[in-house]
Structures are given as C-alpha cells and as structure tokens.
Amino acid sequence: MIEINNVSKSYNTKGKAVDSLNITIPNGEIIGFLGPNGAGKTTTIKMITGILSADEGSIKINGIDINEKPLEAKKQFGFVPDNPDMFLRLKGIEYLNFMADIYNVSGELRKQRIDELSGRFEMTDVLGDQISSYSHGMRQKIVIMGVLVHSPSVWILDEPMTGLDPKSSFLLKEMMREHANSGKTVFFSTHVLEVAEKVCDRIAIINKGKILYYGTVHEMRNNLKTDESLEKMFLEMTENE
Ligand SMILES: Nc1ncnc2c1ncn2[C@@H]1O[C@H](COP(=O)(O)OP(=O)(O)OP(=O)(O)O)[C@@H](O)[C@H]1O
Numbered sequence: 394m395i396e397i398n399n400v401s402k403s404y405n406t407k408g409k410a411v412d413s414l415n416i417t418i419p420n421g422e423i424i425g426f427l428g429p430n431g432a433g434k435t436t437t438i439k440m441i442t443g444i445l446s447a448d449e450g451s452i453k454i455n456g457i458d459i460n461e462k463p464l465e466a467k468k469q470f471g472f473v474p475d476n477p478d479m480f481l482r483l484k485g486i487e488y489l490n491f492m493a494d495i496y497n498v499s500g501e502l503r504k505q506r507i508d509e510l511s512g513r514f515e516m517t518d519v520l521g522d523q524i525s526s527y528s529h530g531m532r533q534k535i536v537i538m539g540v541l542v543h544s545p546s547v548w549i550l551d552e553p554m555t556g557l558d559p560k561s562s563f564l565l566k567e568m569m570r571e572h573a574n575s576g577k578t579v580f581f582s583t584h585v586l587e588v589a590e591k592v593c594d595r596i597a598i599i600n601k602g603k604i605l606y607y608g609t610v611h612e613m614r615n616n617l618k619t620d621e622s623l624e625k626m627f628l629e630m631t632e633n634e
Pocket residue numbers: 404405410428429430431432433434435436437
C-alpha cells in the first residue's frame with residue numbers, strides 16, 4: 394500500500410509541479426497513473442521513492458514514512474525509473490548480482506530467480522555482455538529484472554512498457570496481474586491508454602500537478618454518462634482544464 398497525504402512539490406517559483414496530492418494505492422490492485430507530459434507523474438513517483446523530498450505532506454509505503462525511515466521504506470518497493478540508461482559499464486549479470494546484494498537475496502534464491510527471469514525475458518544469452526551494448530528495450534528489461542530479483546511487495550514503475558517488444562510487454566503485464574492478485578501493490582505510469590484500460594483495476598489522472606480523477610474506468614463512464622473509450626474521456630478531461 395502507498396499512502397500519499399497532501400503532498401506538494403515546486404522546483405522553482407513557476408508554480409507547483411505537484412499540488413496537494415491525496416491518493417491511496419491499495420494492496421491487491423494495479424493502479425495506472427495517467428496524465429499529459431509535464432503533469433507531475435515522474436515528480437510524484439520520485440517523491441514516493443525518496444529521490445525527491447516533498448515540500449509538504451507525507452508519503453508512507455506499507456505504513457512506513459519515506460522521509461522518517463527511508464531505509465525501511467525503501468526495502469518495501471522496487472522501482473523502475475523512466476530512463477533505463479544506468480550502470481552501463483556493468484555486465485547484465487553483474488547488475489543483477491549487485492541488486493541481489495543490496496537487497497540481501499541469498500545465493501540459492503538469487504540463482505533461481507535470475508535463471509527464471511532471464512529465461513522469461515529472453516536475456517540469458519546476453520547476461521555476460523555490458524549493459525552499454527544493450528538496446529533500449531534490453532536495458533529496460535534488465536532494470537525490470539533487477540527489481541524483480543529482490544521480489545519487493547510494492548512495484549513502482551515509470552512508463553515501464555516503453556521500448557519493450559510485444560512479448561516482453563505482455564509478460565510484464567501478466568506478472569503485474571499475478572503480483573496484484575497475490576495481494577501486493579502495482580503502481581505504474583503510462584501514456585498508453587489502451588494498456589491502462591485493459592490492465593488497471595483503477596486509474597489516477599493527474600494534470601498540472603492535481604488529481605482530476607481516481608477510480609475505475611467503469612465508474613468514470615458512469616459519471617460522465619458516456620460509453621467513450623478511456624482515450625476520448627482522457628482527452629476531454631485534460632483539455633477542459
Ligand atoms: N528537474 C526539474 N527542474 C525543474 N522543473 C522540473 C524538473 N523536473 C520536472 N520539472 C517540471 O515539473 C513538472 C512536472 O514534470 P514531471 O516530469 O513530473 O511530468 P510527467 O508527468 O512525468 O511528464 P512526462 O509524461 O513527460 O514524463 C513539469 O512542469 C516540468 O517542467
């Protein structure tokens with residue numbers, strides 16, 4: 394579970410990137426975080442993960458405050474950032490072992506998980522290569538695998554499908570569903586509204602730092618008395634602002 398209470402953040406004097414945000418991401422559901430470019434999605438995610446601190450408000454992950462107990466809070470989640478270009482000088486396998494070391498995954502378990510993940514993501518043959526030699530999609534996959542290797546209870550992903558081929562993207566969606574069904578938390582941002590409509594139990598729409606809608610797509614249709622696609626409703630909602 395992620396509890397965001399009255400959180401605001403400004404980068405400069407130009408106004409708030411995130412403005413009095415209040416949402417609770419429950420266990421057992423996939424929540425999609427939608428919004429136009431510059432709406433405040435990445436800023437929100439960076440505050441949840443403790444990369445940025447909020448100017449106001451508080452954020453708890455599984456009940457643990459990210460500012461008060463950052464180390465404890467960080468043990469609760471795995472985070473896939475919007476840009477997978479990191480640790481480029483490490484080999485894939487070195488990166489996975491590094492992540493497993495940080496999160497204290499024992500030797501036997503990590504071998505089992507690395508074998509399984511690299512098989513499923515078709516990365517077995519390239520684990521010995523430097524990440525700098527990987528394509529964008531392969532970098533995205535190794536970052537996702539690095540998160541899954543420590544099996545966090547809360548998944549936080551910033552545009553995780555970007556660059557993934559159809560098979561990997563399908564696999565990730567399937568894994569997200571399994572994770573949510575096992576009573577855990579999945580929170581991800583996306584611009585792909587068809588994906589959001591299909592896989593999310595609920596969506597949160599943010600625009601100019603403020604939440605415009607949080608609920609199911611079904612409820613949204615009922616509220617707006619329409620049978621439009623999520624895409625249409627999204628465009629109308631964010632343009633009317
Ligand atoms: N490092 C920064 N310095 C100054 N302003 C920033 C910085 N990062 C983001 N912003 C501003 O904060 C606002 C929200 O940006 P954010 O990156 O959170 O949007 P986003 O919803 O993730 O957008 P996108 O869909 O393009 O990824 C924007 O107005 C952006 O210009």
